[in-house]
Amino acid sequence: MPELPEVEVTRLGIEPHLLGQVVSDVSIRQPRLRYPVPDDLAGRLSGLRVEAVRRRAKYLLIDFAVGSLLIHLGMSGSLRILAADSPAEKHDHFDLVLGATILRLRDPRRFGAVLWLPHPPEAHPLLAGLGLEPLGAGFDGAALQNMCAGRKTPIKLLIMDGHLLVGVGNIYASESLFRARIHPATPAGRLSRARCERLAQCIRETLQDALAAGGSTLRDFLHSDGSAGYFQQQYFAYGRAGEACRVCGGKINKRVMGQRATFFCPRCQRLPSGGKV
Template structure:
């Protein structure tokens, strides 16, 4: 699933092409996504000038004066800038046309969504209960220690809980915990403030490096410009089970935590 770096990469990639342009057409070829595309989306948004493009967690918001188009890329989707005349592929379900350019949603599994929120986009129920952004100043060791106090859940699951911290999915949780030298199975409430502070720095570093690399391309993801990300080339542990740790040489271990594959170095990452 595209995580925060992939969505941020998409946001930065599409913004220059459509900023301050008028939405001239909405073309829905298959509206049967995870959340059905509203049949009146075109009536609500066509003719509106785009005021801005932003990301909240793993959602993209295209802001207009009367509301926002909210896009989620689902499990394997991408949102690209294309020529509106380019023939669509089998999985190209929605085009948002801005004159001579279009945003095209490709979603093979149809787990994504394109919805309309009147007024402030962040008021949509899917976004209203989300947690803190890990790249904002409010995400500090003090804050995270307070959030994790008393928690018995494994720290990896706590870090991936979008009600606390948004956008840190399976890949980047594994990589951040490695950089912080914290075992993913240790109860979150047992990790002291110094190690929590180190984890906050590791999350920021990991996400920033991934964004700079255009995210990770696993299966179908490409950025708004059609380019693949390459952060997967720099993974320390994710997907490297039985391979030598890049730091100490110990074989990387794979475990299942919360029904998700988890990767760690048993020597570098202590409980």
């Protein structure tokens, strides 16, 4: 699934082609995505000018004067900027037509979403309960410590909880915890302020490094220009079960936590025995 860096790279890729453009039409070839695509989008959007292109968690928001178009890439979706006469292929389900240019959603698994949100979009149920943005000014060690306080939840599951902290998916949670040298099963409430400061910094750095590398390319995900991301070449933990740790030479382990594969080095990321860590 595209995670926060991939969605942000997509936003940066499509934004210059959308800002200030006027919608001339909408093409819906497959309305049955994760949620039904509204069949009145053409009537709502035609003639409207794109005011902004934003990201909230893993959702993209294309803002107009009277509302916002919400797009979620699901498990395998991608957005491309193409010429308006580009022929549609099998999994090309939605086009936003902007004169000679189109924004096209390709979604082989159809777990994505295209929805219309009236102002304010943040009040919509999909957005209202979202947590802090890890790259936002409000996220730091103190904020993370407040999230962790009194919780026995494993720290990996806590930082992946979108009601607390958005956009830190499985890949970047594993990588951030490795950088911070924290075992993923460590109870969140046992992390000291210093460790929370370190982990918050590592989450930000991991996401920023992934952005600089164009994100990670997994399965069907490509950027808006058809290019791939390369952050997977920098992984220290994720997907490296049985391989040598790039820091200590030990073996990367894999276990399932919260129904997700979790990768860690038992030497570099020791599980604490008691007290604050």
